[in-house]
Amino acid sequence: xxxxxxxxxxxxxxxxxxxxxxxxCLGGYxxxxxxxxxxxxxxxxxxxxxxxxxxxxxxxxIRDSCFDLLKExxxxxxxxxxxxxxxxxxIAKTSPMSIEFPNGSKIIFKGMDKPxxxxxxxxxxxxxxxxxxxVKYSGYKELLGRARHSTxxxxxxxxxxPVDEQNWTYKHFFINKETGNVILDPRVLYKRKTVVVGDTxxxxxxxxxxxxxxxxxxxxxxxxxxxxxxxxxxxxLGEYGANGIKVLPQLVQxxxxxxxxxxxxxxxxxxxNGLDFGFETSYNALIxxxxxxxxxxxxxxxxxxxxxxxxxxxxxxxxxxxxxxxTADCEDPKAIRYYNLQGFRMRGCKKxxxxxxxxxxxxxxxxxxxxxxxxPNCWAELKDLTYKKDRKxxxxxxxxxxxxxxxxxxxxxxxxxxDMADLKSRQRNSTKGAKV
Numbered sequence: 001x002x003x004x005x006x007x008x009x010x011x012x013x014x015x016x017x018x019x020x021x022x023x024x025c026l027g028g029y030x031x032x033x034x035x036x037x038x039x040x041x042x043x044x045x046x047x048x049x050x051x052x053x054x055x056x057x058x059x060x061x062i063r064d065s066c067f068d069l070l071k072e073x074x075x076x077x078x079x080x081x082x083x084x085x086x087x088x089x090x091i092a093k094t095s096p097m098s099i100e101f102p103n104g105s106k107i108i109f110k111g112m113d114k115p116x117x118x119x120x121x122x123x124x125x126x127x128x129x130x131x132x133x134x135v136k137y138s139g140y141k142e143l144l145g146r147a148r149h150s151t152x153x154x155x156x157x158x159x160x161x162p163v164d165e166q167n168w169t170y171k172h173f174f175i176n177k178e179t180g181n182v183i184l185d186p187r188v189l190y191k192r193k194t195v196v197v198g199d200t201x202x203x204x205x206x207x208x209x210x211x212x213x214x215x216x217x218x219x220x221x222x223x224x225x226x227x228x229x230x231x232x233x234x235x236x237l238g239e240y241g242a243n244g245i246k247v248l249p250q251l252v253q254x255x256x257x258x259x260x261x262x263x264x265x266x267x268x269x270x271x272x273n274g275l276d277f278g279f280e281t282s283y284n285a286l287i288x289x290x291x292x293x294x295x296x297x298x299x300x301x302x303x304x305x306x307x308x309x310x311x312x313x314x315x316x317x318x319x320x321x322x323x324x325x326x327t328a329d330c331e332d333p334k335a336i337r338y339y340n341l342q343g344f345r346m347r348g349c350k351k352x353x354x355x356x357x358x359x360x361x362x363x364x365x366x367x368x369x370x371x372x373x374x375x376p377n378c379w380a381e382l383k384d385l386t387y388k389k390d391r392k393x394x395x396x397x398x399x400x401x402x403x404x405x406x407x408x409x410x411x412x413x414x415x416x417x418x419d420m421a422d423l424k425s426r427q428r429n430s431t432k433g434a435k436v
Contacts, residue, residue, distance in 0.1 A: 010205075026159070026169075046313065051125065067092075074099075078285075296367040300411070
C-alpha cells in the first residue's frame with residue numbers, strides 16, 4: 001500500500017524508528033507530539049499485525065483526544081471506513097472504543113482510573129501512554145508488566161509536556177535527586193533534541209517544530225514570557241519547571257554561609273523547629289527556620305530529610321535537637337510521646353478544619369522566603385510547588401498542591417506557635433520557652 005503524507009521534518013526519524021523499546025516524546029505545547037505518535041502507530045499497524053494499547057489517566061478523556069486524533073489521520077489518509085460493512089478499510093468503534101485494521105491489527109483504549117480493566121488485555125506489543133506525567137508511577141509500572149508478545153518486539157511510547165522536577169517522569173527518566181542517579185541531564189536533551197540512552201529514545205520538540213501550527217498560536221505562547229514565566233518555560237520552551245500558579249513565588253535560594261550569618265543576628269525566640277513524620281513513601285522532615293520580623297523574611301537554614309527510618313533511628317539522628325522545642329504533626333501522638341520519653345521537648349501542632357489553608361496563608365505573608373543551600377530537599381520541594389486545580393471547574397484549590405511537600409508541612413508545624421497578628425502574646429521557642 002502506497003501512502004503519501006507530509007510530516008514535520010523534526011519527527012521524520014522518530015516516525016520510522018522502531019529499533020528501541022522506549023520512545024519518550026516531550027516538549028512544548030502544540031509541537032505535534034501526539035499527532036506524529038498517532039501517525040507512527042498507524043503505519044506500524046498497517047505493516048504488521050499487532051495489538052496496541054492507548055492509555056490516559058482518565059478513560060473519559062480518551063475519546064476527545066487520542067481516539068478522535070487517530071480517526072482524523074485515518075480519514076485524511078482515506079483509510080477510514082464510513083460503515084462497518086465497508087471492506088478493506090479501518091473500522092473505528094465507539095462502544096467500547098477500538099480501531100480495527102483490515103490485516104487484523106487492533107488498537108484498544110483504557111484508562112488508568114479503571115485498573116481492573118487492564119487485567120483483561122493480552123498480546124499487546126505496543127503501548128502509548130498519552131499525558132504520561134498525569135499517570136501515576138505505580139500505573140506505569142503496572143503497564144510495563146502488561147506488554148508482552150511471544151514473537152513481536154515490545155514498545156512503549158510516552159508523550160507529555162514537562163511539568164515539575166518532582167514528577168515521576170523526571171525522576172525515572174532524567175535525574176533522581178533523592179538517589180543521586182543521573183540517567184540524562186535534560187539540558188542535554190534540550191540542546192541535542194534527540195538522544196538515545198540504552199534502549200530509550202528521547203525526543204524533544206518545540207512549537208516551532210510544527211510547521212502546521214498557526215503563527216497566531218506561537219504569538220500567544222510568546223506572550224506568556226511577560227506575565228507567566230513559569231508556564232512560558234513549560235509551554236513555549238518545553239522544559240521542566242513549575243506548571244501552574246506557584247504557592248511561594250517569593251522563594252529564593254542563598255548560600256549557606258550567608259544564611260547562617262543572617263540567622264545568627266536573629267533572636268533565639270524567633271527561631272522555630274517543625275517535624276513531619278513519614279516512613280515508606282513519605283519522609284521524616286525536620287526543618288529549622290528563623291523569622292526576621294523587621295524585614296518580614298523567613299529563613300530556612302537546616303533540614304533533616306529521610307525515610308525508612310524508625311523512631312529510635314530518627315531520635316539518634318536528631319539527638320542534637322533535644323534542648324530545643326520541636327512542634328510535630330499532632331496526628332501521631334504515639335510518636336510524640338516516644339520522643340518525649342527520649343528527652344526531646346516535642347509538642348503536637350494544632351489542627352482544625354481549614355488549618356491547611358490558614359498555615360499556607362501565614363507562610364505566604366512573608367515578603368521573602370530564603371532557603372539555605374544546606375537544605376536541598378526543602379528547595380527541591382518548594383521551588384515548584386503549585387496549587388492543584390479542580391478537574392471539573394478548573395479552579396485553584398488553595399489547600400492542595402501538585403506534590404505532598406513534607407518540608408512545607410514541617411514549616412507549618414514550626415510556625416504553629418508564631419502568631420503574626422499578635423506578636424506579644426505568642427509562645428517562644430528559646431530554652432526558656434513554652435513547656436511541653
